Amino acid sequence: xxxxxxxxxxxxxxxxRYAVVGLGHLAQVAVLPGFAGATxxxxxxxxxxxxxxxxxxxxxxNIDRIYSYNxxxxxLGAGIDAVYIVLPNHLHSVFTLRAARAGVHILCEKPMAxxxxxxxxxxxxxxxxxxxxxxxxxxxxxxxxLQAIRMAQSGKFGEVRYFSSDFSQQVVADNVRLTxxxxxxxxxxxxxxxxCINAARYLFRAEPEEVIGTxxxxxxxxxAKTDEMVSVVMRFPRERIATFTxxxxxxxxxxxxxxxxxGALTAEPGYEYAGGINLKVQVGEKAQxxxxxxxxxxxxxxxxxxxCILKNKDPEPSGEEGLADIRIVEAIYKSxxxxxxxxxxxxxxxxxxxxxxxxTKPPHSKPKTIDVESxxxxxx
Ligand code: NDP
Numbered sequence: 001x002x003x004x005x006x007x008x009x010x011x012x013x014x015x016x017r018y019a020v021v022g023l024g025h026l027a028q029v030a031v032l033p034g035f036a037g038a039t040x041x042x043x044x045x046x047x048x049x050x051x052x053x054x055x056x057x058x059x060x061x062n063i064d065r066i067y068s069y070n071x072x073x074x075x076l077g078a079g080i081d082a083v084y085i086v087l088p089n090h091l092h093s094v095f096t097l098r099a100a101r102a103g104v105h106i107l108c109e110k111p112m113a114x115x116x117x118x119x120x121x122x123x124x125x126x127x128x129x130x131x132x133x134x135x136x137x138x139x140x141x142x143x144x145x146l147q148a149i150r151m152a153q154s155g156k157f158g159e160v161r162y163f164s165s166d167f168s169q170q171v172v173a174d175n176v177r178l179t180x181x182x183x184x185x186x187x188x189x190x191x192x193x194x195x196c197i198n199a200a201r202y203l204f205r206a207e208p209e210e211v212i213g214t215x216x217x218x219x220x221x222x223x224a225k226t227d228e229m230v231s232v233v234m235r236f237p238r239e240r241i242a243t244f245t246x247x248x249x250x251x252x253x254x255x256x257x258x259x260x261x262x263g264a265l266t267a268e269p270g271y272e273y274a275g276g277i278n279l280k281v282q283v284g285e286k287a288q289x290x291x292x293x294x295x296x297x298x299x300x301x302x303x304x305x306x307x308c309i310l311k312n313k314d315p316e317p318s319g320e321e322g323l324a325d326i327r328i329v330e331a332i333y334k335s336x337x338x339x340x341x342x343x344x345x346x347x348x349x350x351x352x353x354x355x356x357x358x359x360t361k362p363p364h365s366k367p368k369t370i371d372v373e374s375x376x377x378x379x380x
Contacts, residue, residue, distance in 0.1 A: 016306035019045035022087040037299025076102035089185025093118035100125035112322025123319035134315035135322035140353035141300040144277030144292030157260025165256035168247035172377035187226030188246040200242035208234035213332035300359035
């Protein structure tokens, strides 16, 4: 018998019950352990294509319900309030649609999907079935990142003029980021580029008007299906520019800078979840470094999403926020293939992250992991 998701009834003092879908690297190092710090949330089921791994993970987290992907609907109908989708990018859309049809709320990893069409379908399905849909932009709740946003808005740097970012890592050939072609969300732009696009958008608090992109890859079988690196220029209203390079074939780099007429900040690392975030702030002769220690950004985003469900609020990193990035990714690839500047057209976006969204959760210790490796090939 199908159980009613509890969000339809009285939600006072209740916990949102989640199924985590996909037990890969991120799920095991960050998402599953994040539930311990999200006190309004409860991890009750796992969905995986690997039953042996799932059984071991279930034992570790004391969970007695395991489902295969074919049994997803059964899972959705068994008293689950929300799913946290941690699957490869090309599966975000289909697993979101299936959850929405079952009336189950969806927290979906970034990038939201592979195309703007998929994003729109996800938004519509969530709306039609009265489900909350949030894209897991964990940095929207992270203090260091929100501090950078606050400073950019405060006028401290004068008029903010340009943003630049480098984000790279060496990804091993058999990782899903390289085995899936660009058309299915493989490659550094979908994986890392969305962080740079998202950051430029929330720091400028605007949507770009035009983009131009270029790609480059060494001649290696590793980059047969997708690009090694992508470089992008985005032109924002008021004559502002954002540039970034993302790469799967270069040493680890994780930084962005925001430069204004009177000062600048550099965040390095700027996008990290496994460590802290540092902001170097320079105004005239005065320089200071602000250090924000490692926090559990996943506990923060899970508890935020549960709170939205419990209080019937619309999450800020909404489907529209995910779509805002993906339509830019699409325009970048259009520019890459045409060699021309691509005009993005108007996109209205009123809600953006601000310090009001800060959620601070203490870090957890390194969890034991089963049969997963990091994108760079290290056993986690
Ligand atoms: P992994 O490849 O490590 O894990 C993906 C998991 O998805 C697999 O382990 C598998 O789990 C499941 N899966 C189902 N179908 C497939 C398929 N066809 N091919 C491969 N795997 C499949 O990826 P990550 O954990 O690194 O990334 C997962 C998602 O999380 C991505 O969307 C990524 O962008 C996002 N991400 C977000 C981060 C953040 O900071 N917010 C950081 C890293 C990733 P099973 O064996 O259980 O079926």
